[in-house]
Amino acid sequence: MHNTPAMVIVGAGHVGGRAAQALREGGWGGPIMLVGAELHLPYERPPLSKALLTGERTAAQCALREPASYAADGITHFTSTVDAIDPATRQITLADGRRFAYHALLLATGGHLRWIDIPGSHLPGVLGLRTLDDAAALAPRLVEGTHIVVIGGGFIGLEVAASARARGCRVSVVEGAPRLLGRAVPESIGARVLALHRAQGVDVRLDSAPTAIVSRGDGLDVQLADGRVLAADTVVVGVGITPAIGLAQAAGLSTARGVLVNAELRTSAEGIYAAGDVAEFPSALSGETIRQETWHNAETQARTAARNMLGAHEAYTELPWFWSDQYDHQLQVAGEPALGATTVTRTLGTDAEMHFYLDAGGRLVGVSGFGPLSTVAKELKLARLLLERRAKPVPLQLADAGVKLKSLLAA
Numbered sequence: 001m002h003n004t005p006a007m008v009i010v011g012a013g014h015v016g017g018r019a020a021q022a023l024r025e026g027g028w029g030g031p032i033m034l035v036g037a038e039l040h041l042p043y044e045r046p047p048l049s050k051a052l053l054t055g056e057r058t059a060a061q062c063a064l065r066e067p068a069s070y071a072a073d074g075i076t077h078f079t080s081t082v083d084a085i086d087p088a089t090r091q092i093t094l095a096d097g098r099r100f101a102y103h104a105l106l107l108a109t110g111g112h113l114r115w116i117d118i119p120g121s122h123l124p125g126v127l128g129l130r131t132l133d134d135a136a137a138l139a140p141r142l143v144e145g146t147h148i149v150v151i152g153g154g155f156i157g158l159e160v161a162a163s164a165r166a167r168g169c170r171v172s173v174v175e176g177a178p179r180l181l182g183r184a185v186p187e188s189i190g191a192r193v194l195a196l197h198r199a200q201g202v203d204v205r206l207d208s209a210p211t212a213i214v215s216r217g218d219g220l221d222v223q224l225a226d227g228r229v230l231a232a233d234t235v236v237v238g239v240g241i242t243p244a245i246g247l248a249q250a251a252g253l254s255t256a257r258g259v260l261v262n263a264e265l266r267t268s269a270e271g272i273y274a275a276g277d278v279a280e281f282p283s284a285l286s287g288e289t290i291r292q293e294t295w296h297n298a299e300t301q302a303r304t305a306a307r308n309m310l311g312a313h314e315a316y317t318e319l320p321w322f323w324s325d326q327y328d329h330q331l332q333v334a335g336e337p338a339l340g341a342t343t344v345t346r347t348l349g350t351d352a353e354m355h356f357y358l359d360a361g362g363r364l365v366g367v368s369g370f371g372p373l374s375t376v377a378k379e380l381k382l383a384r385l386l387l388e389r390r391a392k393p394v395p396l397q398l399a400d401a402g403v404k405l406k407s408l409l410a411a
């Protein structure tokens with residue numbers, strides 16, 4: 001047993017790395033233990049399905065911080081799983097049995113890839129994408145002319161499809177639902193995303209489900225429910241993640257879809273906090289618990305959790321925000337569209353659109369948009385500002401692309 005209680009962070013992903021930094025910046029002078037199951041120091045995941053696959057970024061360029069900054073900040077990085085947490089004695093146990101006392105602990109365990117339960121889904125050549133190692137295994141397989149079959153038409157699957165097209169691969173996407181991106185975006189945006197991928201040469205199959213994957217020596221046959229067979233060189237499974245709540249459950253913490261935390265990101269156990277993909281927290285807009293799997297959530301919750309571990313009692317009040325880059329297009333969702341009572345659509349030329357979601361009192365509670373990056377980036381930034389100010393814009397003005405969003409901000 002190592003006796004000096006440390007600030008312990010379980011999970012050395014985006015949240016883990018940022019929280020360790022914020023603890024030191026916030027004035028913590030004692031030990032900081034950052035324990036992660038992956039071999040790598042914390043890195044950012046968004047490039048894994050984009051620039052890392054297209055070759056525009058290296059693994060080193062995905063690092064969250066300079067590797068030397070951890071030693072400089074006196075942050076000790078352990079490559080290990082944390083196998084147990086004992087909230088009664090405030091101790092953790094590592095995989096090798098060593099135990100350490102904690103002053104406060106942050107659960108930043110993220111999520112595990114969900115998998116498809118069909119014969120052949122574990123054959124070599126069937127890959128998932130969550131980690132740097134997953135991306136390192138996938139990138140060299142995106143060879144010009146090879147056929148990549150992506151199972152799942154969600155954000156990550158579609159980003160992989162776009163990156164594979166950029167590398168000259170033939171790409172098929174197999175999606176079980178009748179539309180892409182499910183309920184995450186309005187139907188018209190889903191339709192635009194579908195049209196974009198098809199225009200880029202992706203064979204998108206909706207209402208389609210794989211039933212088996214069979215090895216054929218030099219490749220894989222993906223059998224579909226309609227009897228068709230896709231001859232693939234590589235299969236990428238992109239059907240989402242399951243939050244890594246097992247450790248918290250074993251420690252007796254309250255969990256639901258994620259680890260339940262209050263507005264200060266504190267779990268049901270004294271001194272234990274949770275943040276990022278694994279945390280289920282009260283929405284600043286509705287008070288209902290929500291979970292977010294986004295860069296912005298990881299970045300901002302890490303900082304709030306760290307401040308609260310240091311004794312602040314700060315509520316997490318950031319609004320959700322997510323982006324996805326596909327080809328030269330960007331999709332964004334901010335706030336909580338599901339809370340909207342009415343939706344106002346603003347069309348930007350022929351190839352971009354935005355949606356504004358207003359609650360019953362006319363207050364903006366969500367925004368979504370899609371189009372070429374050059375068309376939507378600035379508009380979506382202004383829309384987010386309106387949202388953050390909890391504005392009550394006039395619907396007719398929102399709908400009129402001739403009325404500048406900047407002028408609504410000034411109002």
Ligand SMILES: Cc1cc2nc3c(=O)[nH]c(=O)nc-3n(C[C@H](O)[C@H](O)[C@H](O)COP(=O)(O)OP(=O)(O)OC[C@H]3O[C@@H](n4cnc5c(N)ncnc54)[C@H](O)[C@@H]3O)c2cc1C
Pocket residue numbers: 010011012013014015016035036037038044045046047048049080081082083108109110111129130131156244247275276277278292293294295296298321322323324325
């Ligand atoms: C391919 C990809 C592309 C993405 N693109 C976007 C994007 O374009 N826009 C966007 O907003 N978001 C995007 N995201 C989401 C964003 O990256 C995540 O929301 C963010 O990484 C979550 O950070 P986290 O620290 O909560 O979890 P993670 O980054 O998953 O880190 C959790 C870490 O905890 C470790 N761990 C788990 N259990 C234990 C244990 N018991 N002991 C020790 N270690 C443990 C895991 O090994 C992992 O390293 C993307 C994600 C992926 C995978």
